[in-house]
Amino acid sequence: xxxxxxxxxxxxxxxxxxxxxxxxxxxxxxxxxxxxxxxxxxxxxxxxxxxxxxxxxxxxxxxxxxxxxxxxxxxxxxxxxxxxxxxxxxxxxxxxxxxxxxxxxxxxxxxxxxxxxxxxxxxxxxxxxxxxxxxxxxxxxxxxxxxxxxxxxxxxxxxxxxxxxxxxxxxxxxxxxxxxxxxxxxxxxxxxxxxxxxxxxxxxxxxxxxxxxxxxxxxxxxxxxxxxxxxxxxxxxxxxxxxxxxxxxxxxxxxxxxxxxxxxxxxxxxxxxxxxxxxxx
Amino acid sequence: xxxxxxxxxxxxxxxxxxxxxxxxxxxxxxxxxxxxxxxxxxxxxxxxxxxxxxxxxxxxxxxxxxxxxxxxxxxxxxxxxxxxxxxxxxxxxxxxxxxxxxxxxxxxxxxxxxxxxxxxxxxxxxxxxxxxxxxxxxxxxxxxxxxxxxxxxxxxxxxxxxxxxxxxxxxxxxxxxxxxxxxxxxxxxxxxxxxxxxxxxxxxxxxxxxxxxxxxxxxxxxxxxxxxxxxxxxxxxxxxxxxxxxxxxxxxxxxxxxxxxxxxxxxxxxxxxxxxxxxxxxxxxxxxxxxxxxxxxxxxxxx
Numbered sequence: 001x002x003x004x005x006x007x008x009x010x011x012x013x014x015x016x017x018x019x020x021x022x023x024x025x026x027x028x029x030x031x032x033x034x035x036x037x038x039x040x041x042x043x044x045x046x047x048x049x050x051x052x053x054x055x056x057x058x059x060x061x062x063x064x065x066x067x068x069x070x071x072x073x074x075x076x077x078x079x080x081x082x083x084x085x086x087x088x089x090x091x092x093x094x095x096x097x098x099x100x101x102x103x104x105x106x107x108x109x110x111x112x113x114x115x116x117x118x119x120x121x122x123x124x125x126x127x128x129x130x131x132x133x134x135x136x137x138x139x140x141x142x143x144x145x146x147x148x149x150x151x152x153x154x155x156x157x158x159x160x161x162x163x164x165x166x167x168x169x170x171x172x173x174x175x176x177x178x179x180x181x182x183x184x185x186x187x188x189x190x191x192x193x194x195x196x197x198x199x200x201x202x203x204x205x206x207x208x209x210x211x212x213x214x215x216x217x218x219x220x221x222x223x224x225x226x227x228x229x230x231x232x233x234x235x236x237x238x239x240x241x242x243x244x245x246x247x248x249x250x251x252x253x254x255x256x257x258x259x260x261x262x263x264x265x266x267x268x269x270x271x272x273x274x275x276x277x278x279x280x281x
Numbered sequence: 282x283x284x285x286x287x288x289x290x291x292x293x294x295x296x297x298x299x300x301x302x303x304x305x306x307x308x309x310x311x312x313x314x315x316x317x318x319x320x321x322x323x324x325x326x327x328x329x330x331x332x333x334x335x336x337x338x339x340x341x342x343x344x345x346x347x348x349x350x351x352x353x354x355x356x357x358x359x360x361x362x363x364x365x366x367x368x369x370x371x372x373x374x375x376x377x378x379x380x381x382x383x384x385x386x387x388x389x390x391x392x393x394x395x396x397x398x399x400x401x402x403x404x405x406x407x408x409x410x411x412x413x414x415x416x417x418x419x420x421x422x423x424x425x426x427x428x429x430x431x432x433x434x435x436x437x438x439x440x441x442x443x444x445x446x447x448x449x450x451x452x453x454x455x456x457x458x459x460x461x462x463x464x465x466x467x468x469x470x471x472x473x474x475x476x477x478x479x480x481x482x483x484x485x486x487x488x489x490x491x492x493x494x495x496x497x498x499x500x501x502x503x504x505x506x507x508x509x510x511x512x513x514x515x516x517x518x519x520x521x522x523x524x525x526x527x528x529x530x531x532x533x534x535x536x537x538x539x540x541x542x543x544x545x546x547x548x549x550x551x552x553x554x555x556x557x558x559x560x561x562x563x564x565x566x567x568x569x570x571x572x573x574x575x576x577x578x579x580x581x582x583x584x
Contacts, residue, residue, distance in 0.1 A: 036390040056322035088319045125316040125403045161396040163359070206393040209348065209385050241387050244330060274325030278439070279446050 034058060034272050035213050035239040035247040036206060038168070039083075041065065043237030043251025043266040044217040046170045046202035049133035049159040051091035051122045055275045058083040060095075063268040069260040076100070079116070084275070089122035099145045112143025120157075130160040135172075139194070151176045151194055165205045172198040178224040195221035200233075211241035215251075223259065231258025237266065245272050314577065318404045318450065323414045324443045328428065328436065332420035335502075336509050339492060342516075343417065345384035346485040349376050350409070350559065351394035353478065357471075357566035358398045361573070368478045376481065377520050388417075398566075402580045405562060408450045412555040415444045416489060419548060423496035424505075434544070441547050452554040454547040461583060462531075462557045470568035471560065480527030481520070482563070486556045487532040488516045490549075493541035531560060558583065 034056075040047045041063055052058050060081040067075040081095040095116035100108065118137035125131060135155035141147055155172040174194050200219035206212070216236040223231065237251020250267045323329070333340040356368060391406065392399045399406045422428065422436045445451050462468060472479040495508020519526045534549035535542040542549035561583045565571050571579050 036393060051319075052322075054319055054321040085322065089317065122319075123317075125318055127314045127316050127400050127403065129315065161392075161400065163396060206390065208389055208391075208393040209380070211385065211387050211389070244333065244387050272322075274322040276325050278324070278443065 034270060035211055035241040035249075038202075038204065038213070038215065038239065039270075040170075041079075041266065042268045042270070043239065043249045044202055044215055044235045044253070045198075045219055045233075046168050046200045046217045047157060048166070048168050049122055049131040049157040051089050051120050051133070052083055052085045052272070054085045054088050054090075055279065056083075056085040057273045057275060059271045059273070061269050061271065063266070065264060065266045067260070067262060067264040069262040081116075091120040091122075093118045093120070109144070111145045114146035115140040115142045126159065126161055130158045133157040133159075147179060149176065153194070165203050168202045168204070170198070170200050170202075174224065176224065178226070194224050196224050196226065197222050213239040215239070217253075221258075228259045229257060231260075232256040233258075235264070235266075246270070247272075316403045318407045320407055320410060321447060323418055324440060326418075326421075326436065326439075328421040328425040329418075330421060332417065332424040335424050335426075336420075336506070339509050339513050340420075341384035341386065342381065342488065342513065343413075344386070344388055345376070345380045346489065347389045347391055347413070348380050348385065348394060349481065349485060351389070351391040351398075352376075353482070354398040354562065354566060355395035357563065358395075358401055358576070361566075361569070365474055368475050373478055373481060373523075377523070381520065401577050402562075404450070405558075405580050405584050408452065408558070408584060409555070411444065411447060411450045412452055412551060415440060415548070415551065419545070420492070420496070423493065426502055437545055437548065441545075441551075444551070452551045452558065454550050456550050457554050457557060462561055465561075465564070465583075467564045467568035467571050467579065468561075469564065470570075471563035471566075474567055477524040477527070479560075479563070480524050480529070482559065483528035483530075483532055484516060484519045486559070487519070487528050487537055488512065489556075490532060490534045490541070490552055491516075491537045494538040497538070497540040497544060531556065 034052065037050050037052060038044075038046075038048045039060070042060070058081075060079075060083070063079050063081065065077050069075065077097060077099070079095045079097040081093055083091050083093040086092045093116075095118075097113045097116060098110065099113035100110045116137065116139050118135055120133055120135045123132040123134065133156070135153075135157065137153040137155065139147065139151040139153075141149055151174055153172055153174040155170060158169045160167050172195065174196060176194075198219060198221040200217055200221075202215055202217035204213050204215035207214070214236075215238070217234070219231075219233045219235070221231050221233070222228075233253055233255050235251055235253025237249060239247060239249040241247050246269065248267075248269045250265075252263065252265045254263050255261045352372060353368065356363065356372065360367065391410070395406070418440045419437060422433050422440065425433075428436065441454075445454070491512050492509060495512055496505050499505030499508045519528070534552050538549070562580055565576055565579045565583070
């Protein structure tokens with residue numbers, strides 16, 4: 001679940017440099033293959049139906065998204081996440097979206113914009129049938145910039161692998177009234193990017209000897225505010241396994257229609273570790 | 282009260298797309314297996330990836346072996362009527378002149394190389410992955426110079442216990458009968474039709490167990506480095522002298538790495554069972570006497 005807040009106008013290059021600087025120290029860590037196991041927002045929103053491995057711990061240190069809407073304003077979001085393969089085919093994930101906003105009279109504030117907790121349950125491994133998964137997600141009203149109430153979402157995922165590519169279909173709904181827009185608001189509440197419903201398809205192709213995955217998606221979504229128009233987004237990106245434990249990703253896209261048309265960029269890095277204790281036999 | 286309204290066209294599209302994914306590739310979907318096997322992360326330990334760090338060139342060969350195993354199964358399953366030269370010449374040359382010469386930097390995602398085989402027998406694939414993790418983690422223990430011999434024994438036993446904590450995908454630590462490999466209706470089909478490629482696979486298996494020996498018998502880091510270097514050089518002699526220089530029988534751990542097998546007998550048997558299962562699946566996929574709709578059942582029976 002990506003959250004965006006209106007940020008001060010900053011150079012794109014500067015932001016990319018900042019994100020790279022955040023991710024660079026990770027390169028010295030050791031870590032396991034996860035470039036093939038896609039995750040929402042890294043780099044595209046449509047994900048595959050697989051959980052991370054049982055007993056795996058994935059630290060998403062700097063999933064970053066920058067948007068430039070028509071008119072020239074920038075929005076950005078940064079959401080460190082922790083995912084744990086707690087049970088077989090089950091991934092429990094918690095994210096801490098950080099927001100940096102420019103308020104009235106140039107006042108800047110950085111704060112937690114909610115806590116995003118989710119559980120992905122993979123129903124089956126792909127055979128002739130596609131792999132299927134269900135996801136329950138809730139954005140909790142925790143933090144100075146959090147929404148005023150919890151927003152639960154539910155998602156269904158299907159993944160089918162062909163010899164030349166994989167296809168993923170995601171469908172998601174979010175429960176909850178659209179937040180009221182108060183006087184003086186710049187309409188940048190954390191709920192701004194939640195969708196009443198979202199459906200999308202992604203196609204990815206793997207270059208296995210290079211540990212590189214290329215992906216592209218088409219996403220259609222209806223904002224929580226039913227008076228806003230349906231948004232159509234196209235995006236693409238790549239995931240790359242830098243070391244056994246470190247995967248990096250980057251991508252970009254364009255909002256074809258919708259209230260906030262414009263382009264967006266994503267970048268991220270994830271470190272995979274194992275649970276530090278041994279299992280019971 | 283919240284009401285959710287979705288455009289009928291959207292709902293139809295979503296349902297249609299999902300059903301299409303389920304049925305696109307094969308009309309026999311209704312008979313398809315509902316598989317729930319799953320992968321597990323390797324045991325987190327201070328010795329993780331030590332072998333990779335200290336013996337990089339040898340470690341990278343293992344990544345190349347993963348590719349060789351995967352492309353073999355994918356080819357056997359998806360191109361059953363291809364001429365033998367596809368594996369014996371084209372694939373063999375690509376593996377020995379390209380992939381092994383410049384092996385991948387990181388362990389490969391095998392399902393991306395063998396997607397159709399993985400869909401046929403995901404359980405068998407996960408069994409192999411799990412045993413390969415044990416392989417690599419034992420290398421890490423033996424390569425970690427901070428550990429004493431006694432500590433290595435403790436860590437190795439901890440790895441074997443962790444491996445056996447997944448009885449659904451762990452190979453037995455008791456020897457399997459040779460009848461499983463040589464006396465089934467499908468037995469020996471692969472080595473008869475693809476003798477050179479079979480020799481290469483046995484070469485892989487020879488090195489995978491053979492590299493344990495210099496790490497066991499080497500008395501110093503320099504001696505271990507020299508032993509690993511010599512063992513890898515012997516492997517290349519086999520490859521360069523193919524087909525006659527490649528192993529002509531399945532390498533057994535006790536014969537190739539006697540000191541390792543004596544010290545870690547359970548692991549040695551697990552690896553022998555793993556390697557014989559590799560051969561059994563190759564035979565099942567190769568032998569046309571096993572109908573395509575019986576391949577999965579035979580693999581599962583052998584597993």
